[in-house]
Amino acid sequence: MNEIWAGIVEAFRLIITLDRDLFEITLRSLQVSMSALVIACIFALPFGTWLAIRRFRFRRLTIATLNALMGLPPVVVGLIVYLLLSRSGPFGVLGLLFTPTAMIIAQVIIITPLIASLTHQAMRELWAEYHDLLISLNTTSRQRILTLIWDGRRALLTGALAGFGRAIGEVGAIMIVGGNIDHATRVLTTAIALETGKGDFALALGLGFVLIALALLVNFAIHTLSRTEQEGTW
Amino acid sequence: MVAGINLVALRAVCVKRRSKLILGPVSLDLKGSGLTIVLGPNGAGKTTFLKVLHGIERISSGSVQWSMAERSVRRTQSYVFQRPVMLRRTVRQNLAYPMKLLGQQASKIDEHVIYWANQIGLTEMLNSPATRLSGGEKQKLALGRALIRKPKILFLDEPCANLDGRSTREIETLLLSANSSGTRIIMATHDLGQSRRLATDVVFLLNGQVHEQGPAEDILCSPQTSEAKAFLKGEIVE
Amino acid sequence: MIRLIAIVVSLFATTALAEKMKLAVTTSFHNSGLSDLLLPVILEDTGLEVQLLIVGTGQALRLGEAGDVDAILVHSEAAEEVFVENGYAPYRREIMYNDFVVVGPQTDPADIASADTAVDALTRIAIIKAPFVSRGDASGTHKKELFLWTSTKLDPKLFGTWYNAVGAGMGASLNTASGLGAYILTDRASWLNFANKGELDLLFEGDPILFNQYAYLPIDSKRHPHVNIQAQRLLESWLTSKRAETLINGYTVDGTNVFVFNAFR
Ligand SMILES: Nc1ncnc2c1ncn2[C@@H]1O[C@H](COP(=O)(O)OP(=O)(O)O)[C@@H](O)[C@H]1O
Numbered sequence: 001m002n003e004i005w006a007g008i009v010e011a012f013r014l015i016i017t018l019d020r021d022l023f024e025i026t027l028r029s030l031q032v033s034m035s036a037l038v039i040a041c042i043f044a045l046p047f048g049t050w051l052a053i054r055r056f057r058f059r060r061l062t063i064a065t066l067n068a069l070m071g072l073p074p075v076v077v078g079l080i081v082y083l084l085l086s087r088s089g090p091f092g093v094l095g096l097l098f099t100p101t102a103m104i105i106a107q108v109i110i111i112t113p114l115i116a117s118l119t120h121q122a123m124r125e126l127w128a129e130y131h132d133l134l135i136s137l138n139t140t141s142r143q144r145i146l147t148l149i150w151d152g153r154r155a156l157l158t159g160a161l162a163g164f165g166r167a168i169g170e171v172g173a174i175m176i177v178g179g180n181i182d183h184a185t186r187v188l189t190t191a192i193a194l195e196t197g198k199g200d201f202a203l204a205l206g207l208g209f210v211l212i213a214l215a216l217l218v219n220f221a222i223h224t225l226s227r228t229e230q231e232g233t234w
Numbered sequence: 235m236v237a238g239i240n241l242v243a244l245r246a247v248c249v250k251r252r253s254k255l256i257l258g259p260v261s262l263d264l265k266g267s268g269l270t271i272v273l274g275p276n277g278a279g280k281t282t283f284l285k286v287l288h289g290i291e292r293i294s295s296g297s298v299q300w301s302m303a304e305r306s307v308r309r310t311q312s313y314v315f316q317r318p319v320m321l322r323r324t325v326r327q328n329l330a331y332p333m334k335l336l337g338q339q340a341s342k343i344d345e346h347v348i349y350w351a352n353q354i355g356l357t358e359m360l361n362s363p364a365t366r367l368s369g370g371e372k373q374k375l376a377l378g379r380a381l382i383r384k385p386k387i388l389f390l391d392e393p394c395a396n397l398d399g400r401s402t403r404e405i406e407t408l409l410l411s412a413n414s415s416g417t418r419i420i421m422a423t424h425d426l427g428q429s430r431r432l433a434t435d436v437v438f439l440l441n442g443q444v445h446e447q448g449p450a451e452d453i454l455c456s457p458q459t460s461e462a463k464a465f466l467k468g469e470i471v472e
Numbered sequence: 473m474i475r476l477i478a479i480v481v482s483l484f485a486t487t488a489l490a491e492k493m494k495l496a497v498t499t500s501f502h503n504s505g506l507s508d509l510l511l512p513v514i515l516e517d518t519g520l521e522v523q524l525l526i527v528g529t530g531q532a533l534r535l536g537e538a539g540d541v542d543a544i545l546v547h548s549e550a551a552e553e554v555f556v557e558n559g560y561a562p563y564r565r566e567i568m569y570n571d572f573v574v575v576g577p578q579t580d581p582a583d584i585a586s587a588d589t590a591v592d593a594l595t596r597i598a599i600i601k602a603p604f605v606s607r608g609d610a611s612g613t614h615k616k617e618l619f620l621w622t623s624t625k626l627d628p629k630l631f632g633t634w635y636n637a638v639g640a641g642m643g644a645s646l647n648t649a650s651g652l653g654a655y656i657l658t659d660r661a662s663w664l665n666f667a668n669k670g671e672l673d674l675l676f677e678g679d680p681i682l683f684n685q686y687a688y689l690p691i692d693s694k695r696h697p698h699v700n701i702q703a704q705r706l707l708e709s710w711l712t713s714k715r716a717e718t719l720i721n722g723y724t725v726d727g728t729n730v731f732v733f734n735a736f737r
């Protein structure tokens with residue numbers, strides 16, 4: 001119990017004193033997870049929507065695979081990305097290992113199935129509603145997907161935020177591919193793991209509270225933005 | 235389109251769902267002008283029939299042959315569904331949607347949206363969410379969104395079911411004016427009064443079969459088949 | 473607000489010009505706190521930004537083999553010699569040593585405090601089956617522990633539930649030992665820096681068998697042409713310099729010296 005209190009105090013101390021390292025790793029956490037989110041959404045939103053509107057032979061199999069990939073252990077993703085990006089691996093020449101780019105790649109792989117699956121679920125309902133009209137208006141697949149994504153954006157936002165939450169709280173994969181290098185690839189979660197390892201629970205917990213606060217802040221910010229954009233619910 | 239020339243020809247069209255025949259076999263021709271009422275009680279197959287014509291219901295056998303080129307069939311047709319589909323957008327965006335799909339200029343879209351909002355009496359509500367409209371307003375919006383594409387052929391599936399007298403008359407006025415400016419209308423209803431007010435010709439459906447087809451005054455005043463007689467007398471309710 | 477902007481700006485401005493190299497080091501080295509002292513001085517003296525990858529010895533060796541780092545600084549002599557033999561590094565250069573200690577519950581049920589040798593201490597623990605935490609992660613510390621068990625002629629594979637191989641880093645293992653009130657073998661620096669000591673105490677130290685030699689191994693550029701040879705040499709000459717000697721020998725935790733510089737010049 002004492003330790004939790006010490007953690008809260010530590011979190012406030014870090015924030016109030018504008019701790020330079022804290023800002024650096026917090027900013028990097030945001031930068032990595034936001035980039036991963038944007039890239040994952042570029043793939044996952046159209047793909048999930050396409051799955052909802054398209055009937056094809058391996059559709060059920062694809063959806064089942066997607067749902068299984070949602071539970072992919074991050075450490076395994078990290079290991080595979082490490083082996084691919086390692087100097088001795090197929091993409092070693094790119095020199096991407098132990099850079100924020102490598103961390104973004106790993107997170108994209110981790111959250112894309114999650115966002116695609118949530119997108120698929122949300123879009124199925126909307127497609128049932130829009131189906132007749134969009135077919136009647138002779139829309140192309142592209143137009144259908146764009147219409148559904150635009151009109152379903154509230155539900156998709158929830159999916160995207162779930163993806164962001166998973167990305168920013170993830171430690172196993174980015175530890176392996178990022179290496180937790182101070183001033184280069186250290187982010188909130190890897191710093192927490194490091195401080196826990198040193199037995200400095202107060203600092204670790206303080207960072208943990210900063211992480212939670214950050215996740216809440218991003219959620220509130222995005223929800224507020226989407227609320228002011230248009231009043232009322234559909 | 236010249237009156238008297240066949241617009242579309244159906245030959246032995248059947249629609250089966252789960253090995254049950256829900257429409258057909260239907261063989262008939264529709265002429266190039268006028269306002270056709272597809273008349274029949276609930277469950278007769280009116281919706282299925284309209285969707286087959288529009289090409290959004292798969293047929294199990296038979297053929298549907300339009301007189302125009304295959305490619306332009308769907309592009310020149312609009313369809314107002316029995317339960318109108320409202321995009322989760324404002325009234326303005328709902329009206330603009332079909333024109334946006336065609337990639338038209340914003341200024342031209344605006345102009346048409348204003349015109350049609352006025353026609354359907356929703357100018358005041360242009361910026362309200364379409365899903366919040368009343369049943370009658372939704373039907374009018376769906377009609378405006380169908381007409382904004384300037385269709386050659388307009389399908390309507392019971393557009394006035396559940397509407398009060400005033401909304402019904404407003405919609406009928408819009409339909410008659412569209413019809414007189416050259417839009418071919420094919421409309422399903424189970425409302426005899428509406429049929430009398432609007433129809434130039436009638437297709438009478440019962441249990442998935444066409445029992446009578448011909449000019450409105452013939453069928454509505456002196457039906458030939460016993461089924462049509464019974465329906466006109468109000469004996470077939472469901 | 474101005475301060476905040478200044479921080480954000482400086483984040484992107486710093487260290488853009490410095491030469492960089494990646495060095496894989498063991499968790500115990502980093503946990504000692506010595507790296508926090510040395511790295512800024514290295515940057516100042518040589519302009520070299522050393523990026524540390526803090527991993528277990530096993531993973532450090534793997535990173536070196538794959539060419540993912542420019543050099544490694546580890547403490548597992550036998551494994552290092554194999555590494556050099558296999559041509560991953562041209563040589564190993566000894567830099568400094570610290571020592572291992574055995575910590576355990578203050579009550580010391582196995583009475584290892586009065587043991588003569590490290591082997592004797594471990595034997596006493598095994599006899600009464602007192603809880604013991606093992607790193608179990610193929611790290612240098614773990615290898616040292618296994619080596620000591622071999623000398624006791626006991627086989628850890630046959631131990632019962634009192635022997636907990638946690639498969640984790642030094643800090644995490646110490647956390648476990650602290651929670652269980654268990655004995656554990658740890659390097660002195662990690663122990664001194666460890667903040668969650670709880671009921672644990674240092675119970676056995678000083679046997680020469682517990683000395684822990686750190687060595688620097690630059691990755692062979694013939695095998696991995698992309699490694700930064702210039703930086704490798706720069707770091708090696710700094711680590712073996714007079715200045716490094718002063719800093720390393722002078723480094724204390726809680727008033728205790730933890731490293732002894734012993735590089736040949
Ligand atoms: N997908 C379907 N599967 C099975 N039966 C259907 C399906 N669609 C419609 N039907 C049945 O076909 C018949 C005709 O339906 P419908 O064309 O909607 O009639 P109407 O529009 O005249 O009320 C009804 O008995 C209905 O239950």
Ligand SMILES: [Mg+2]
Pocket residue numbers: 280281282316391
């Ligand atoms: Mg119907």
